[in-house]
Amino acid sequence: EVQLVESGGGLVQPGRSLRLSCRTSGFTFGDYAMSWFRQAPGKGLEWVAFIRSKNQGGTTDYAASVKGRFIMSRDASKPIAYLQMNSLKPEDTAIYYCTRDDPVYDSSAYWGQGTLVTVSS
Amino acid sequence: QSVLTQPPSVSGAPGQRVTISCTGSSSNIGVGYDVHWYQQLPGTAPKLLIYGNNNRPSGVPDRFSGSKSGTSASLAITGLQAEDEADYYCQSYDINLSGSRVFGGGTKLTVL
Numbered sequence: 001e002v003q004l005v006e007s008g009g010g011l012v013q014p015g016r017s018l019r020l021s022c023r024t025s026g027f028t029f030g031d032y033a034m035s036w037f038r039q040a041p042g043k044g045l046e047w048v049a050f051i052r053s054k055n056q057g058g059t060t061d062y063a064a065s066v067k068g069r070f071i072m073s074r075d076a077s078k079p080i081a082y083l084q085m086n087s088l089k090p091e092d093t094a095i096y097y098c099t100r101d102d103p104v105y106d107s108s109a110y111w112g113q114g115t116l117v118t119v120s121s
Numbered sequence: 122q123s124v125l126t127q128p129p130s131v132s133g134a135p136g137q138r139v140t141i142s143c144t145g146s147s148s149n150i151g152v153g154y155d156v157h158w159y160q161q162l163p164g165t166a167p168k169l170l171i172y173g174n175n176n177r178p179s180g181v182p183d184r185f186s187g188s189k190s191g192t193s194a195s196l197a198i199t200g201l202q203a204e205d206e207a208d209y210y211c212q213s214y215d216i217n218l219s220g221s222r223v224f225g226g227g228t229k230l231t232v233l
Contacts, residue, residue: 044225044226105172105176107157114166
């Protein structure tokens with residue numbers, strides 16, 4: 001059974017950093033691309049970051065709103081996907097979800113339960 | 122302001138058929154990118170409902186169907202049930218945003 005479990009969320013002051021983790025099980029981690037999405041309170045879904053599979057080179061893409069501040073990475077030995085969030089802003093406040101992406105259609109077939117990040121002084 | 126446009130809300134009585142539209146442009150749906158649909162029940166993570174315009178993952182009832190034409194896509198739900206009450210989001214990609222994944226603003230489905 002595919003499982004994704006996010007952790008690392010919490011309350012953080014503006015300008016500080018936070019690292020989210022997405023612990024995975026039930027599939028061969030290196031064979032799949034992964035993504036992070038977020039949902040601000042009462043708002044819709046927003047894509048945040050994407051990392052290709054090992055075979056695809058493991059390169060990353062980012063939404064314009066986080067490019068230069070967030071870094072997504074993966075550790076196949078764990079197997080965990082990370083989201084390093086730097087220079088956090090109040091508008092980064094959201095539930096953050098990690099997903100496993102379909103290799104053909106790029107849809108996000110599996111989602112974690114989410115972890116809440118609150119950026120406030 | 123979402124890149125893809127969805128109606129904020131739709132409603133229907135049990136047993137009825139409803140459709141949710143997703144309107145894009147020549148830089149996303151119109152250029153040929155696939156459309157995916159997600160269902161989000163209150164207080165839960167989103168769930169993939171339709172992928173690749175009109176494909177259902179295993180376990181999704183055939184009451185749910187998707188279609189795409191030109192710069193728009195649609196999600197149809199037939200035989201509406203109380204448990205279908207949820208938020209629905211369409212998602213595609215946009216060539217002007219370096220292939221970024223883009224969403225509609227979401228549609229709240231109310232079962233009367």
